[in-house]
Amino acid sequence: MEILGSKELMEQVRSKGLCTTCGACVDICPYHQSHKGRIALTFDCDIAQGQCFAVCPQTEFDANELSELMFQVPFQNLPLGHYRSVKSAKATDKIIKGNFQNGGTVSALMMFALEEKWIDSAVLTGSKELVPEPVMADSSEDIAKCGTTKYMATPTLSLVNKSAREGRKKLGVVGTGCQMKASASIRSNPMNKDEYKDAIALSLGLFCTWSLDTREFLDYLKSRVGREQVISMDVPPPPAEIFVIKTENGELELPLSEIREMTQEACATCPDMTAEWADVSVGAFEGKPGWNTVIIRSQKGEEWVNAAVEAGYLVLDDLPDESLDHLIQGAGNKKKRADNAKHEEVQ
Amino acid sequence: MNILSTGEKGSRHLLMGNEAIARGALEGGISVAAGYPGTPSSEIIESLAKISKDHHLYVEWSTNEKVAMEVAAAASFARLRSICVLKQNGLNVASDFLLHLAGSGVRGGMVIIPCDDPGALSSINEGDTRHFARLLEIPLLEPGDFQEAKDMTKWALELSEELQTVIMMRSVTRLSHASGSVVLGDLPEFGAKAEFRHEGFLLDPNEGIVSSAPVEIKHSQQQEKVKKAVEKFETSPFNTYTGPESPELLVITSSACNLYSREAINILDVKDRVGILKLGTTWPLPEKLVAEHLKKCEKILIVEEVIPFMEENLKMLAQELAPQIGQKTLMGKRDGYLPMVNELNPDLVINAISKILGIEYQAVPEEYATGTLQKTFFGAPVREWIFCPGCPHRASYWSINQVLKLDNNQGFVCGDIGCYTIGTLPSGFSTLKTLHSMGSGTGIASGFGKLKPFGMKQPVLSVCGDSTFFHAAMPALVNAVHNKSDITMVVLDNSGTAMTGFQPHPGLEANAEGNDAIKLDIKSVCESMGAYVKESDPFDLDNTREVLFEMLEKKDGVKVLILRQICALSPEKKGKKMFEMAVDESRCKGEKCGCNRLCTRIFRCPGLFWNKEKGTSKIDEAICAGCGICSEICPIGAISKKEVTQ
Structure with missing residues (x-):
């Protein structure tokens, strides 16, 4: 498979909504960096072949x-x-x-x-x-x-x-x-x-x-549990179709369908x-x-x-x-x- | 020894235009001078500040130009003479007050000295302040050489006091910053006493209240003053004619263009064909004098810089005079003989004159023009607008840029005038997205920050310098806080008005004269306004980044981050390195994957350069300021910093 560069990674994966946020391209170099569950390109890199493209799970392999x-x-x-x-x-x-x-x-x-x-x-x-x-x-x-x-x-x-x-x-x-x-x-x-x-x-x-898209879900979580400490989250086996959030004050059951909507595109x-x-x-x-x-x-x-x-x-x-x-x-x-x-x- | 202070009457000196103006102000007996720094005007106030003690002057760098104008006006109201100095943009800032001042009139002589910058050599506009004279209805003077710069300042002060109207004397970069021979005049005895009289009859110009109302009365009084000024202009020695009795072409010019026109006529050797009417009093025009000269010939060329201000006034006058002197052909900018942008030079004037007279003359032969273009293109290194080595702004923009990109919500920064204007360019990582007048970055941000109901989700930031903060950003900040706008304002505090030469501002402990001044703390000011404020050293990249993220996270309201680090060129820092920097060539990844020349391709501090042969970066010892930031950004730690023990 042909290894290409950062530019092609952006074109073929990230700009198409195919990035899974796995982090394989992050911190190889100063250009692909992440913050709060999202990966960003800080500056353009014009290298023809890059590790970022080579190890991305969404490029051709x-x-x-x-x-x-x-x-x-x-x-x-x-x-x-x-x-x-x-x-x-x-x-x-x-x-x-x-x-x-x-x-x-x-x-x-x-x-x-x-x-x-x-x-x-x-x-x-x-x-x-x-x-x-x-x-x-x-x-x-x-x-x-x-x-x-x-x-x-x-x-x-x-x-x-x-x-x-x-x-x-x-x-x-x-x-x-x-x-x-x-x-x-x-x-x-x-x-x-x-x-x-x-x-x-x-x-x-x-x-x-x-x-889930980290930022979207965090905002959702904040709106649902406020300042309570979240202890754990779980998806009980089907056919429950619920998402359970355990906090210091007990359990909160949320419809799984609502959660699934925040799934990242990829x-x-x-x-x-x-x-x-x-x-x-x-x-x-x-x-x-x-x-x-x-x-x-x-x-x-x-x-x-x-x-x-x-x-x-x-x-x-x-x-x-x-x-x-x-x-x-x-x-x-x-x-x-x-x-x-x-x-x-x-x- | 300061020539301005000690130079004797009749002695001849080489003076910079701004120095000549300062000396003229001294000879004119000023007591007060105020201004705001701005190229090309700054040396006038600086020269006077240096000798303020010896001449019993009060010299002030004011918070902004409007306040400077008010400070100078107060002196005039107290029957002292004063000047107010600013660059072209500054007159806009002061213009609200000026419209009132023109109506209220003055008591002691008061002269406004705007220094324009045709060609925007150190500005981002080439605004022509002469229009303000017409708008405000105040007399306008323009010195045509260095001697006049001095003499006219003195005369303007006297005339202002006599007519009781504020007078504008416009300089331009080539007059303010070039030097010429000046014969000095007498310095008056000082001892003027300040007293503001306000108990007299309401409309008494010397004893009543100072106001532009009642408008109808004051306005007509003002127009009377202007008429009197014109009478004086008719016989003013600053309006001169040189040339034959009946020239083929009459050049009417003023200011630095007087010098270009004289040179052009000399080079073309057309002294016996072309006459020059050099006007020092350019608004309103002295009608009789102009009529007398217009009579001399059919063709007239108006040579002036930027906008056809004199040309339009002369055309109006020529039309009025047409029944007596006949229809004349007035040429200049409107018909394209001369450009309406950029500064003029002798070559441009030569082109216009030779075209009109049908002389075959190429000011710049084509061969020469293309030759030099080629030589400079291929021979000279590419130079762009960049931040100096060790500039704190580079580090500040680095952090702002990284944070906005990682935040990934298309956040942007609104900016204004200062060295940090370079934030629009690659040296500032193209971080600035709007660029307007001083303080307007924060005002624009304040507006953007209210657009959420219209679907705007992008984080809004503004930047402004420490001097700009006091100059014009404070009202914008008040506005943002009061109206609950969601913005993050970043004050790039480099502890001085750095771009114009480290003039003091209200955030510093010394004033223009070097005396103790009250230092206003930007952090306390912002906090008292109700903003959420944090400070960070821009050289501490980690902390700065963390605070910026925190501010973006805090979505509602006004957040202010003060990034404080002294300018690399400040007298305290210059030549002193904090760190000795070195690149470990064995570790430098160069163009390889994992770096791709981050330091020389993106960070681009001129203290680093790319060694093509070796494929590694290298420190330029001669200009590296030792700030240490490149060692922080190198992804593999190939740049080391060793603390320098002072």
Whole structure:
């Protein structure tokens, strides 16, 4: 695939409303920067080929090449992407209790990776006064603080770029599908830059059906909960169709349809519900509260999960067939919706 | 030794036009001089301020031109002589008061000295102040050389006092800023006593109240004064004719154009064919004198700068005189012999005269013109309007620009006149989007800030300098606060009226004469108005950015951010580096992805240059001011700063 520059990135992605706010282009250079969930171009850059274009999950890419790199197989267009196995999992008492949702599998895997030196630091999404922001976690305590789901688009990968510039290596990255795809591209080091060599050691994908426009949602949140402290937000499994905001004064139920309207534009055309380009992907296990669904994709991911189980951070269980069918159906539906949306756009 | 102060009567000196005017004011016995800095006028007040003590003067840099005019008028009302000095824009500022002053009349001699800037050499307009004389109905004088600049100032003061009307004497850049030979006159004894009499009969010009009302009476009195002035003009030695008895062409000119016309006639060697009527009294025109000269020939060329002011007045007069002297052909700007924009020069006058007389003469041969154009185009380095090395404005605009772009809501900045005008250009990252008169950035912002009900969602910012804040931005700020406009005003406080040469202003501890003055704190002023105020050092990029974001976040009402850092050229700072800067060439990414020459391509401080051979940036030791900002913006920390121990 031809690598182009910042100008083409603006033309092909950002000006078309296709930016997913993953952050892969942010902080590579002084030109693409982010603020409060939005990415902006500060000044024009006229370089013909740029890392920003090369790692953007929304520019054209060679799926076979990336699949070979991550999974050592050619690309097959499957609803769940490539995987070795799908399990259910939950964290054990061994891990520091954070604010995590569902089974705490993400926290457990990241804490294990950090404590056992599979990674040097973890790139996560935390928040500061409700505004989600990239967080560099150097300890399990740091990880525990980032447990909750933010639902807002966050340029988390900007921290990978900042770390690379600072010469850090062996990062563990947690993110949504678009961020996993960008992470895989970063791992392929398309511009052959020293600072990105071995920058990412592990990537953990989160299931994602949509991400909200941060600014729009924050304004909405402010109008709904005022000055109350938000503790967590959750989308209970269907057919609830509600969005639950837990604050210091109790729970607030809001219609999900109202929330979905604030979805960022690019999510409509995203075909990837289960973060197909990660080592391991994790989501809620809708049939079993307190558990997660885990998709083990790469060889490294398999070794990682097994080692975490062996070290007592995580327990695994089989995933019932009907749950897997349900997951495949859900992921397939997202692909169909994305196709339709793309089609509409073209028309 | 100051020649203006000690130069003896009859001695000859090389004086700048503005110095000649200052000396003329001294010879004319002024007690008070007030003004607001503005090129090309500033040296008049500065020269007088330096010697104020020795000559028992009160010299003031006023808050703005209107106040300067009022201060000078007060002296006149107290029967002292005074001058008010300003540049062309300043007369607009003062004009509201002036219209009243023209009607009320004066007591001590008072002369307004506007210095125009044809060609806008240091302005962003070339407004022609002569029109104000007609609008205000006050006599207008224009010195035609350096000696006249001095002599006419003295005479204008005397005439003003005699007629009890304010008089305008207009200078231009080439007269104010060039130097010429001047023979000095006598300095009067000083000891004028100030007293304002106001107990007399209402309409008594010397003892009654000073007012332009009752208008009908005062207006006709004023017109009588103007008529008397014309009578004096008829025999004024400042109106001179040089040339043959019956010339083929009569050039009527004034001001610096007198010098251009004389040179043109000399070069063309047409002294026996062309006569010059040089007028020093240009409004109203001395009719009899003009009639006498119009009689001399059929063709008349009017040579003046910018707008055809004299041309129009002369044409009107010629038409009135036509039954006696016959129909004449008056040429000038309206028929295209001379341009209506930019300043004139001898070449332009040569072109006009040679065309009229049918002389084959090329003032600038084409070969020469294209040759020099080519040489300068290819030979001279490209120079653009940029901020100096170490200029705090560059850092301020950097932060404002970044914040607005990251905020991503199409926010914009309204600005006005000062060095920070460069904010419209790449050196200020093209951050300024409106540019008008002093203080108008904030006034315009105040208006934009009320457009929310019409769907406007963009953040609105304004910038103004510290001197401008006091000059004209305060009423705009009051307006914004009172009317609950949603704006962020950024005061770019570089602690002086930097662009015109560091004249003091109300925010500083010293006045024009160097004496103690009360310093007004901009922050307290804004706070007392009810604005939300913060201060930051523009060189602290992180803090400035944080505060700006906070202000944009606080959507409602007026926010003021004062960015304070002394001008890099200020006497306190000049030549002293805060940091010794260096580029680590091994780390500099140059044109590569990850930087693409941010410092030399975008930030563009002249203290940095691009070393093409090596593909890295380099510090220009000779001009780097050591402010340290480039080390903050370098994305990979290749520019280091080492604190300089003073």
